[in-house]
Amino acid sequence: MSLLNIGRFRTWALAPFLVGLIGLCMLPFFVRAYLVEVVMMYFIYIILAQSYRLIVTVHDWQLYHVVLYGVGAYTSGMLAKNFGIPVFAAIPIGGAMASLVGVAITTPLLRTKGWGFYIATYGLAELIRLSWLKFRNPFGGSTGIIDIPWPPVIAGIDFSEGIPYYFFSLGVMLAVLYLLYRIEKSHIGDSFKAISMDPELAASTGINIPRHRLLASAIGGFFAGIAGGLLVHRLGAVDPKLFNLVTMLYLLIWVVVGGTNTFWGPIIGVSVMHTLFELSRPLIEIRPLFFGLSMIFALIFMPGGIEGLISKAVARWQRRADMTTAETY
Amino acid sequence: MSSQLLIQTIANAIAASGMLALIAVGLTLAFGVMQMANLAHGHFFMAGAYTVYALYALGGWPFWWAVAAAVGVGAVIGLAVERGIFRPLQGDVVSGFIATAGLMFVFEVLVGEIWGWGYMRTVPSPYMRAYKFMGAAVAFQRVIVIPFAIVSIGGLMFFMRRFRLGRALRAVAQDPEAAALQGININRMTALAMAIAGAYAGLAGGLMSTIYAVTPSLGGHIILPALIAVVVGGMGSIGGATLAAIIFGFVVTFVTTLVDGVAAVMVSVSVMALVLAIRPQGLMGRVIA
Numbered sequence: 001m002s003l004l005n006i007g008r009f010r011t012w013a014l015a016p017f018l019v020g021l022i023g024l025c026m027l028p029f030f031v032r033a034y035l036v037e038v039v040m041m042y043f044i045y046i047i048l049a050q051s052y053r054l055i056v057t058v059h060d061w062q063l064y065h066v067v068l069y070g071v072g073a074y075t076s077g078m079l080a081k082n083f084g085i086p087v088f089a090a091i092p093i094g095g096a097m098a099s100l101v102g103v104a105i106t107t108p109l110l111r112t113k114g115w116g117f118y119i120a121t122y123g124l125a126e127l128i129r130l131s132w133l134k135f136r137n138p139f140g141g142s143t144g145i146i147d148i149p150w151p152p153v154i155a156g157i158d159f160s161e162g163i164p165y166y167f168f169s170l171g172v173m174l175a176v177l178y179l180l181y182r183i184e185k186s187h188i189g190d191s192f193k194a195i196s197m198d199p200e201l202a203a204s205t206g207i208n209i210p211r212h213r214l215l216a217s218a219i220g221g222f223f224a225g226i227a228g229g230l231l232v233h234r235l236g237a238v239d240p241k242l243f244n245l246v247t248m249l250y251l252l253i254w255v256v257v258g259g260t261n262t263f264w265g266p267i268i269g270v271s272v273m274h275t276l277f278e279l280s281r282p283l284i285e286i287r288p289l290f291f292g293l294s295m296i297f298a299l300i301f302m303p304g305g306i307e308g309l310i311s312k313a314v315a316r317w318q319r320r321a322d323m324t325t326a327e328t329y
Numbered sequence: 330m331s332s333q334l335l336i337q338t339i340a341n342a343i344a345a346s347g348m349l350a351l352i353a354v355g356l357t358l359a360f361g362v363m364q365m366a367n368l369a370h371g372h373f374f375m376a377g378a379y380t381v382y383a384l385y386a387l388g389g390w391p392f393w394w395a396v397a398a399a400v401g402v403g404a405v406i407g408l409a410v411e412r413g414i415f416r417p418l419q420g421d422v423v424s425g426f427i428a429t430a431g432l433m434f435v436f437e438v439l440v441g442e443i444w445g446w447g448y449m450r451t452v453p454s455p456y457m458r459a460y461k462f463m464g465a466a467v468a469f470q471r472v473i474v475i476p477f478a479i480v481s482i483g484g485l486m487f488f489m490r491r492f493r494l495g496r497a498l499r500a501v502a503q504d505p506e507a508a509a510l511q512g513i514n515i516n517r518m519t520a521l522a523m524a525i526a527g528a529y530a531g532l533a534g535g536l537m538s539t540i541y542a543v544t545p546s547l548g549g550h551i552i553l554p555a556l557i558a559v560v561v562g563g564m565g566s567i568g569g570a571t572l573a574a575i576i577f578g579f580v581v582t583f584v585t586t587l588v589d590g591v592a593a594v595m596v597s598v599s600v601m602a603l604v605l606a607i608r609p610q611g612l613m614g615r616v617i618a
Contacts, residue, residue, distance in 0.1 A: 061423050108602055111609035114422050115366055116564055119556045120605055123598040126553065134591045245549070249430050256427055286442065292434030299424045299431075300417045 024170060028163045036162045038278060040234065043173040044227045045274055049254045049266035050180055051223035056260050057189070058216045059196040061118055063248055064105055064125035065224055068098040070243035072225025073232035074132065074139065077148040080233070087151040087159075091229030098225025101128065102217040110210045122245070132240040144239025151233055169230050176223050181263055183219065192216060246288075250277075253291055257298045259305025268306050336465040338586045344471045346578025347478030351533035352551065353558040353570040354482055355526030359407075361502040361565030362522035365415050365425035371552030372436035373403050373527050377534025378543045379440055382450050392455040396535040403531020404524040411523035416516060433549065441545040450543040474536045481529060482571055489567070498522060502565060553594065554581060557601045563614020573612060576600075 028036045052065045076094030079085040085093070105124045109117055132139040139145070150160030157164050183189050191212050194202040203209055232238045250273075258269020273291070280287045302309055352374055360366040367373075377399035385395035414432065418424045444450065456473070459466040489495040500508040501518045509515050541547060558577050562569030577597050584593035604612065 059423070061426070108606035109609075112560075112605050113609070114364075114564075115360065115426060116560045116605070116609070116611065118426055119560045120601060123553065123557055123560075123601050127595050127598040127602075130591050130595050134595065249434065252427050252430060285446065286438050288434035289438035292431035292438075295431035296414060296428045296435075299428045300414070303424070 021174075025167075028166050033162050036166050037234075040162075040166050040169050042270060042274060043169045044230050045254065045270045046267055047173055047176050047223055047227040047230070048251060049258070049270050050177060050263075051220045051227070052251060052255055053260050053263075053266045054180055054183065054192070054223075055216045055220040056255065057184070057192040057196055058213050059199075060106070060213055060216065061252075062106070062121035062217070063118060063245075064102070064121045064128070065220070066243045066248040066251055067125040067128050068102050068221045068224040069228040069231075070129065070132070070238075070240070071098040071101045072228025073238045073242075074145070074228075075225070076229035077145055077232040077238050078138065080149045081145065081147065087149060087233050088154075091226060091233070094229040094232075095222040095225035098228065099218045099222035102221025102224075103214055106214055106217045110213065122248075125248075126245075129240050129243055140239070142240065144237060144241075146237040148232055148236050148238065150236065165234060169234075172226065172230060176226065177267075180219075180223065184263055188212070188215065249295075250291070253295045256295055257305055259307030261304055262307055262311070265305050265307035268310075272306060332463065333465045334586070336463055337467065338582060340462075340465070340467040340472060341586075342579040342582035344474055344578075345582045346575040347475045348533050348537050349554055349558055349578050350482055350571045350574035351474070351478050351529050352555040353562065353574045354485065354567055355529035356555055357559045357562065357565055357567060357570040358485070358498075359519075359522045359526040360559065361567075362498055363411075363415055363425075363519045364420070364505075365418070365422055366429075366559075366564075367410065367526070368426060368429040368552065368556075369410070369432040369436060369548070370429075370526065370530055371550070371555060372433055372548035373406055373530035374534035374537075374551050375436065375440065375543075375545075375548035376406055377403050377531035378452075378538035378541065378547060379444060379450075379534075380531070381535045381538040382444070382452050382543050385455075386450070386452045396532065399531045399535030399538075400528045401531070403527040403529070403534070405527070406531075407523040407525075407527020408520055410527075411520050415519065415523070436548060437545045444545075446545060448544070452538045452543060454539045470539050474533065477532060477536060481532065482567070485525070486567060494521070554597060557597055561601050561604050561611055563611030566611070566613040569611055569613030 024039070027039060048065070048069055055062060055065065072091075072094035074094075075097040076087075076090040079090040079093060080087050105121065105128075109120045109124075112120055132144075133142055135141075151165065151168070152159060159165050159168055184192075191202070191207045194205070194207060195209055195212055199209060254269040254273050255266050256269070257273055258267070259265030273294075277287070277291070280290065283290075298305060304311065352370065355373075356366060356370045359370075380399040380402045381392075381395040384390040384398055385392050388395075390398075410429070410432065414428050415425055418428060454468075454470040456469045458469045460469065460472075489499055497508065497513045498518055498521065500511065500513060501515055505515055508518075554577055555574075558573040559570050561577070562571070562573035577600075580597050580600065581593045584596045608614075
């Protein structure tokens with residue numbers, strides 16, 4: 001059964017996942033409306049972090065991902081507002097646009113290596129973001145775009161309400177996670193991993209590295225754009241400040257602290273770090289200090305992130321279990 | 330553009346080039362020696378600016394003593410970052426890069442908490458004189474950075490070629506393993522490179538503190554042009570970084586004067602993308618196999 005094929009995890013590992021899902025489905029009926037909005041942001045951020053991880057698996061730690069998220073938001077918002085395109089059609093078009101922009105940014109930089117690549121991606125991201133700031137006419141300058149249409153009423157369900165939109169974004173998140181998971185387990189995902197482990201060896205086995213890097217940025221960019229579309233039709237407004245370097249740093253923090261070795265890392269990262277972020281609202285001024293330190297700490301002392309720690313603990317626990325079984329004989 | 334404004338802008342561009350070169354040269358030196366680099370380098374510059382603010386504007390020290398202290402503060406921060414972040418992460422380019430991104434947050438909050446958020450700290454200029462030149466007035470304070478940039482970058486190049494220690498730095502940059510086999514202590518060399526990088530950024534920050542509004546976000550504003558200069562010049566190339574700093578000093582100043590600051594960043598980033606598409610290793614970078 002391929003749907004439940006989750007690698008070395010046993011089927012019982014699905015239990016917490018199902019419990020979590022049922023919990024998420026019941027949550028909006030028991031909590032305040034504000035909390036529903038907060039949890040919705042987790043869904044959007046998980047899509048963003050997970051799509052970034054796909055690009056990271058080819059080792060392209062680019063710094064434009066948040067700007068692609070913005071491209072999705074701007075495209076979807078402007079299409080719905082200025083051209084009257086239905087919201088649910090505008091969101092995937094925004095994703096496609098973000099995908100195109102991602103490929104367009106990566107293409108000229110394919111031959112630039114290492115640190116030069118990261119800086120250049122940051123520079124080009126700023127170029128796009130500043131063009132939103134600079135060209136007031138379509139993009140609205142520093143105040144951005146307001147009065148972006150809410151999602152419509154479909155089959156008697158008003159998607160501009162909190163709870164329907166909550167379930168809509170939950171569904172989109174699950175679909176995106178499923179697709180990304182399938183990609184990870186496919187031969188394309190294997191090629192991505194081979195490239196990150198040893199590019200020269202990968203190339204010698206016939207993997208076309210530039211093409212796979214572009215493919216990764218196209219797929220990752222598409223889902224980042226989807227996340228942007230989800231965001232903009234809930235906020236009803238968008239401005240360039242949402243997509244600056246600080247947001248990019250928070251994305252890096254989620255991914256790095258969570259861990260990038262397995263699929264679950266970014267989900268854990270967003271869940272833990274964004275919860276801390278929400279809880280630390282009273283300490284808003286010194287909050288970045290804590291997050292910066294936690295990123296440095298994670299990189300130096302737990303290179304696999306929280307996910308790496310959990311895997312290690314599980315491995316140790318299993319070894320000990322095996323040893324006790326061995327001793328009884 | 331009147332000739333008066335033209336001369337004024339050229340003088341400003343030369344000063345901006347000198348400041349950018351001081352920052353970019355340290356960044357590229359550290360990169361060359363460690364193969365790792367520092368997103369928080371702009372915050373070293375900010376630390377220099379705040380040192381002069383604290384000692385000269387608040388503490389009443391003589392201006393030049395405060396600048397000397399800024400150089401020292403920059404060097405100490407450079408050493409601390411090498412010891413605390415780069416050495417434990419040795420060789421891991423991605424992690425070093427992301428960790429210094431986290432360091433940007435740390436510096437910004439520390440400075441904001443100590444000296445206050447959202448205040449523009451102005452440092453009074455110790456030299457109010459201006460050169461009169463063909464009808465244009467060029468402030469002494471603004472061009473003071475130029476001789477410092479020439480002397481310190483020229484001195485660094487001389488040091489790298491003629492002194493044993495400088496040659497050791499170059500050896501580590503070319504091939505760390507071979508350098509270690511010759512008995513060069515690599516950790517000491519990376520510490521030296523970071524200290525020089527910090528000191529140069531501190532010097533630039535100290536000298537330019539009277540020109541810029543000193544705020545906690547100063548480091549974030551200054552870092553992008555410096556990074557662009559390093560990448561365009563060729564990673565690890567001091568000559569390349571200086572050349573690119575001069576180019577971008579002019580580009581940024583002229584576009585800022587004619588259009589505005591946002592357009593200046595957009596133009597410089599486009600120039601960078603163009604250069605990298607044609608020469609991925611940068612203007613004077615070596616091709617790394």
